[in-house]
Amino acid sequence: MPKITIAQNILAANDIIAQDIHQLLTIRGIRTINMMSSPGAGKTTLLERTIERLRGQLEVGVIEGDIETGNDAERIEAAGAETVQINTQGACHLEAHMVQDALKEMNLTGMRLLFIENIGNLVCPAAWDLGEDIRIVIASTTEGDDKPAKYPQMFAISQIMVVNKIDLLPYVDYSLEKVRRQALAINPNLRIFEVSCRTGDGLDAWCEWLSAFINGTT
Amino acid sequence: MVMHELAIAQSIVEAVEAKASECKAAHVKAVRLKIGDASGVVTDSLTFCFEMLVSLDPTLAGAQLLIDTMPHRAYCRHCAREFSVTNFVAQCPTCKEWSNEIVSGTELQMLEMEFET
Numbered sequence: 001m002p003k004i005t006i007a008q009n010i011l012a013a014n015d016i017i018a019q020d021i022h023q024l025l026t027i028r029g030i031r032t033i034n035m036m037s038s039p040g041a042g043k044t045t046l047l048e049r050t051i052e053r054l055r056g057q058l059e060v061g062v063i064e065g066d067i068e069t070g071n072d073a074e075r076i077e078a079a080g081a082e083t084v085q086i087n088t089q090g091a092c093h094l095e096a097h098m099v100q101d102a103l104k105e106m107n108l109t110g111m112r113l114l115f116i117e118n119i120g121n122l123v124c125p126a127a128w129d130l131g132e133d134i135r136i137v138i139a140s141t142t143e144g145d146d147k148p149a150k151y152p153q154m155f156a157i158s159q160i161m162v163v164n165k166i167d168l169l170p171y172v173d174y175s176l177e178k179v180r181r182q183a184l185a186i187n188p189n190l191r192i193f194e195v196s197c198r199t200g201d202g203l204d205a206w207c208e209w210l211s212a213f214i215n216g217t218t
Numbered sequence: 219m220v221m222h223e224l225a226i227a228q229s230i231v232e233a234v235e236a237k238a239s240e241c242k243a244a245h246v247k248a249v250r251l252k253i254g255d256a257s258g259v260v261t262d263s264l265t266f267c268f269e270m271l272v273s274l275d276p277t278l279a280g281a282q283l284l285i286d287t288m289p290h291r292a293y294c295r296h297c298a299r300e301f302s303v304t305n306f307v308a309q310c311p312t313c314k315e316w317s318n319e320i321v322s323g324t325e326l327q328m329l330e331m332e333f334e335t
Contacts, residue, residue: 001333001334002332002333002334002335003331003332003333004237004241004330004331006233006234006328007328008233008327008328009326010226010229010327010328011326012229012233013229013232013233014229092222093222093225123222124225126258127222127257127258127326149305152305152306153258153306155306156256156306185307185309186305186306186307186308
């Protein structure tokens with residue numbers, strides 16, 4: 001019986017689109033961040049706080065991924081960024097073709113920074129390249145300090161970890177030292193920020209890094 | 219397009235359908251994949267989803283999914299040898315240094331297809 005070689009990556013179709021996206025954005029001088037976390041860790045809130053701080057300094061765009069509702073896109077638009085909402089109506093992760101479609105609805109002129117807020121899910125989004133420059137995983141102090149060990153692929157493929165809700169540390173059993181140690185064991189090059197989106201703690205350092213990232217100095 | 223493995227199975231089926239059409243295959247009998255232990259894919263779920271999807275296409279119906287799994291291994295420069303990565307911690311068991319040279323385990327590849335003309 002004849003056999004034929006199919007030497008291609010299973011996600012090749014997605015990766016080709018991701019490469020096109022990356023090229024499109026890079027040519028326009030737009031730096032892109034894929035934000036991932038479990039539901040409720042604070043992706044949208046971090047975006048709101050970040051956009052408020054960057055308002056007037058540079059143009060930020062957001063592609064907002066949710067299974068249902070336009071709630072998050074409304075919040076982010078109110079904060080002052082051009083936003084497109086993707087509703088996957090069931091898909092648990094964003095794929096490159098969804099991002100490509102969303103980009104067609106955006107005015108990219110003058111944009112310097114694009115955030116893609118992925119579906120709240122610590123598992124599936126890790127496998128899907130969206131054409132981003134950098135991946136961020138947000139972990140919050142109310143989720144237990146063993147998430148890096150339990151969801152290693154997500155922490156392995158990210159370049160940055162933001163630990164959010166540090167204002168709640170006095171009220172939860174959460175060891176920052178443990179989560180740092182676990183995350184760095186999986187990814188020694190992970191850059192870690194500890195913040196509270198509610199109190200503003202740590203957001204200066206985060207925004208400073210973002211500016212350096214946008215200017216290509218980090 | 220819901221579960222993780224379903225989306226991946228769909229990608230496989232699309233590629234196989236395209237190849238089958240290219241080869242003018244009457245019937246696809248088997249598809250062989252290379253799946254790394256660190257790819258995040260559960261092979262049983264993938265097989266289940268694949269079998270369900272191919273049953274919908276007469277050219278692919280009944281095709282077997284054959285999976286070669288690859289262990290998660292890294293290379294230690296200091297010791298000049300490979301080691302097994304456990305729980306995604308790529309630390310050399312001998313010298314305790316971290317390696318960022320993953321040798322295998324992250325594959326999500328299609329290898330070949332067996333068919334009847």
